[in-house]
Amino acid sequence: MIRNILVLTFNDLLIAIKNKAIYLIIFIPFFVFISLNFIDKPNADSSPLEIGFIQHEAYAPAIIDSVAAAEQVITMTWIQNEQEGKTLLKEKKIDGILLRNKNAPDSLTLLVLKKESLHTIVIVESFLALQKAAEGNRDAWIADIEALYAGGIQRQTLPTWILMIVLLIGFIILPAQVAEEKEKKLILALLQTPINEFEWLLAKTLTGMVLTMVAVLILHLLGGFGVVDLTGYIAFIAVGGFCFSAYGVFLGFLCRNQASARTLGVVFYLPHLLPSALSDFSQQLSSIAPLLPSYQFYGPLRAILLEDGTMANLSFEWSYLLLVGTLTFFFSYLLMKRRWLMK
Amino acid sequence: MQVEVRGLTKLYNLDRGLRPTSFVVRQGELIAVVGHNGAGKSTLMKMLANWILPDNGEAMIDGILLKNRTAVVGKVGFVPEVPNLFDFFSVEYNLKLFAYLFRMPFSRVDEVLSEFNLRPFRKNKIQTLSKGLKQRVNIGRALLANPSVLLFDEPTSGLDFEMTKELYRLLKNIHAAGKTIFFTSHRPEEIKTLATRILVLHEGSIIFDGSPKEYFQSQVHENLYAL
Structure with a gap:
C-alpha cells in the first residue's frame, strides 16, 4: 500500500x-x-512622524513641550494605554510609542514595529535633535528601543x-x-x-x-x-x-x-x-x-x-x-x- | 459461465440508461453490443468495467461479484472510446506505471510493446500520437494484467480504414488467445467480421441475443437501422 x-x-x-x-x-x-x-523604503521626509503618548504617563514637561512645538516633524497621538498603542502600531496608524523606561524613570523607551528600520532611525534622530535644541548635550531622552515584532x-x-x-x-x-x-x-x-x-x-x-x-x-x-x-x-x-x-x-x-x-x-x-x-x-x-x-x-x-x-x-x-x-x-x-x- | 449479468440496471433521469438486463456469457465468446446512441451500450460496458455503479442488479466475472472490486481487478480490461492515458508521458512510462500497479513484471511491458508494434514509439509522448496509436497503447494497457474479459467501447470510432483493419487484426488475435470480448459498434461489417454473438439494445433493453447469422436474417437489423 x-x-x-x-x-x-x-x-x-x-x-x-x-x-x-x-x-x-x-x-x-x-x-x-x-x-x-521594494518594501521597507519609506520616504521619511514626506510626512510628520506619528508618535503615540500614553495619557496618564508622567512625561517630562520639556519633552512634551518640545514635541508639541515641532508639530511639522512629529505629531502627538494621545492613547489610553500601551495595548491601544500596540494595536495602532500594528495597524500602522502610528510610527512608534513612547513609554517610561522601567530601568531609568527619567528616560524613555521607544516601542516600534521593527528596530532595524529607516523609520526607527528617523524617530531617534528627530528626538535627539529636539533634545539638543531644548536641553543641550544631556543624556538622550530615548534610552531604549523595543520592537513589537522580531524581524x-x-x-x-x-x-x-x-x-x-x-x-x-x-x-x-x-x-x-x-x-x-x-x-x-x-x-x-x-x-x-x-x-x-x-x-x-x-x-x-x-x-x-x-x-x-x-x-x-x-x-x-x-x-x-x-x-x-x-x-x-x-x-x-x-x-x-x-x-x-x-x-x-x-x-x-x-x-x-x-x-x-x-x-x-x-x-x-x-x-x-x-x-x-x-x-x-x-x-x-x-x-x-x-x-x-x-x-x-x-x-x-x-x-x-x-x-x-x-x-x-x-x-x-x-x-x-x-x-x-x-x-x-x-x-x-x-x-x-x-x-x-x-x- | 464466465460472465453472469442479473438484473443490472442504471437509469439516468428515469428513462435513459440500462433497464434491468440479464444474460450469461461463456469463455471465448466475441460479443457485439449493438444499438442506437443512448440505447445503453456504453452504460453496460462501464458497469462491467466498474466505472459506474448500478442502481440495481449484479454481475459476476469468473464467479466473483463485480462489486468486490479488489477481487475482480485484473480480470476485466476496459478500452474506452477515448483513450485515457497520461498524455504528458511516453508510451513506455504509461505502460510501466500500470504494469507496476498491476504488480506485473516490466518484461510484460516489453511483450506488449512488441505485440502491438509499439516499440518504435516507446519514447514518444502520448499527446504526439495519432488516435489509432493511442488506441493501440490503450489496448496494450488493458491487456497488461492478462485479463480474461475485455471490453471495447466503440473501438474503431474515429479511426481511418488502415487503422480499423489493424484493430480488427488485433481483436482477432486477442480472441484467438481465448479471451472473452465485448465490443460496442454501429458498423454492420464490423459485427459481421468479428462477432460470434450479438446483443442488441434498444431503449435500455435487450431486444435480440443470437448469432450474427440469425441477426442478419432477422428484421432486427433492418428495423434498427431503417432510414
Missing part, C-alpha cells in the same frame, strides 16, 4: 512538472523575494506569502489536477488496477503537502528567514498543507472539468486569503476571519514567525486544521466511491 501511494505521489509530482503547475511553485517565491526588495517588514509579510502559497496549491493547483484526471478518465483507469480510493486520495493529498513544503522552503532560503521552533514550524506547515490539500482535492471532486475547477478554486481562494491576511487591519475582518480555516493557519504562523512563538499553546488550531482536512478527505472519499461526475 505504501509503495502504491509513493508511486502515485511520484507520478503526480511528475504531472505537476509536465503541466507547468510547478512553475507557479517556483515563480511565487521568486515574485515574493523580488517584491520584498523586518519582509518578515512581517512572510505569513501572508506563506498563506498565499498554501491556498494557491490547495485551491488553484489541486482542484484543477483532480478535475483533469476526472475529465480524462484517468482516475477510472487507475481504479482498474489494485489501487483503491483511499490510496489515490492520500497520494493526491501528499502531493499537495510536498508542493507546499517545497514552496515554503524556497521562500525561506531566498529570504534567509530563520525560525526558532523549527520542528513545530515544519509540523504546522505539514498540518496546514494537509488541511488545504484535502480541501482542494474535495473542490476538484465537485467539478466536472478543469475550467470549472479553476473558477471554483478562485472563488474559494480569495475569501480565504483576504480576511485572514488583512485581519490585522480591520476590526470587522478580525471578527469574521477566525471562522475560516485559513485564519487558524495564518494566526499561528504569525505567532511562530513574528513573535518567536512555539506550538505548545496551539492545540485548538492544530485540531481545527486536522478536522477540516479529515472531513474534506472523507467527503472526497464518498464522492469518489460514488464516481461523482465521472461518467
